[in-house]
Amino acid sequence: MSTGEGLGIHESDAPALCVLASGSSGNCAVLVVPKTEKFARRVILLDAGLSPARTGKLLHARGIRPDEVDEIVFTHLDSDHCHSGWPRAIRPGSWRATLRIHRMHMSRAERMGLLYTRCEPFDEGFCPAPNIDFGVEMLAHDDLGVATFRIRIDLEDSTSVTLGYATDLGRVTAGLIEHMGSVDVLAIESNYCPDMQLASSRPAFLKKRIMGGAGHLSNDESAYAAARMAPGEHLVLLHLSRECNSPETALHAHRHHGCAVTVSTQHEPTGWVCIRAGESRPTIRTRQVQGRLFQRPEATSTDP
Numbered sequence: 001m002s003t004g005e006g007l008g009i010h011e012s013d014a015p016a017l018c019v020l021a022s023g024s025s026g027n028c029a030v031l032v033v034p035k036t037e038k039f040a041r042r043v044i045l046l047d048a049g050l051s052p053a054r055t056g057k058l059l060h061a062r063g064i065r066p067d068e069v070d071e072i073v074f075t076h077l078d079s080d081h082c083h084s085g086w087p088r089a090i091r092p093g094s095w096r097a098t099l100r101i102h103r104m105h106m107s108r109a110e111r112m113g114l115l116y117t118r119c120e121p122f123d124e125g126f127c128p129a130p131n132i133d134f135g136v137e138m139l140a141h142d143d144l145g146v147a148t149f150r151i152r153i154d155l156e157d158s159t160s161v162t163l164g165y166a167t168d169l170g171r172v173t174a175g176l177i178e179h180m181g182s183v184d185v186l187a188i189e190s191n192y193c194p195d196m197q198l199a200s201s202r203p204a205f206l207k208k209r210i211m212g213g214a215g216h217l218s219n220d221e222s223a224y225a226a227a228r229m230a231p232g233e234h235l236v237l238l239h240l241s242r243e244c245n246s247p248e249t250a251l252h253a254h255r256h257h258g259c260a261v262t263v264s265t266q267h268e269p270t271g272w273v274c275i276r277a278g279e280s281r282p283t284i285r286t287r288q289v290q291g292r293l294f295q296r297p298e299a300t301s302t303d304p
């Protein structure tokens with residue numbers, strides 16, 4: 001297991017991701033794309049499920065001020081991805097980020113008071129900067145769905161690197177696997193161990209919601225997806241359930257990937273994971289991965 005490349009200020013000239021927190025008590029990651037001769041520095045939050053104060057504190061420890069955050073991009077607006085404090089926090093002189101919200105989530109954003117801020121809806125994709133491109137694939141999650149992102153960052157030397165970010169996925173679809181294929185760094189949820197889920201004291205409706213194809217991915221489903229997406233450089237596991245998973249169990253399911261693996265947690269940020277061009281590895285269609293893989297044909301052949 002890797003803990004990333006340093007805990008404090010991001011000093012490398014490579015773009016980098018730090019998961020500040022991930023889990024049902026709040027999800028937030030920060031993506032820093034350093035300044036180059038051609039392009040300005042960009043700081044982008046992926047989800048904002050921590051309070052503005054806590055987010056500010058964690059960013060401060062990484063040398064980032066609130067007014068340096070350019071964008072907050074939401075996968076969806078559940079309270080663990082969009083903290084209720086944000087509508088009031090965004091104002092001149094403090095947080096000034098543009099909020100990026102999928103069009104399907106805009107009526108919910110209006111009810112939450114988010115439209116008083118600078119808010120840009122997106123559909124299939126958007127470019128928050130000339131060198132950064134977000135490709136979007138929507139997946140099933142509760143009623144309104146969840147946005148997953150393939151983020152391409154163009155570098156000074158005309159090459160590019162890619163980050164995949166996917167959490168709160170009802171199930172793995174062929175569209176998702178194609179969307180995330182061969183990214184350099186993949187951050188994907190690995191929410192629960194089915195045995196622990198079934199043995200837990202949670203009510204039956206909650207277990208059904210989580211495991212029913214519109215909730216979260218199990219460790220094996222996540223490993224199945226990640227093996228097919230074949231990240232070249234680094235794999236980051238997101239949104240582990242505290243009650244129904246453990247870092248060791250999640251790592252065990254993901255033991256066959258040929259890249260570094262970082263497990264994010266609810267209470268401690270990961271180190272900086274640099275987004276560098278990884279070794280180009282063939283996806284599962286042309287490569288035999290060792291060990292038993294999760295098979296759920298009905299889940300991969302049917303898009304939501």
Ligand SMILES: [Zn+2]
Nearest residue numbers: 024078080168
């Ligand atoms: Zn969530």
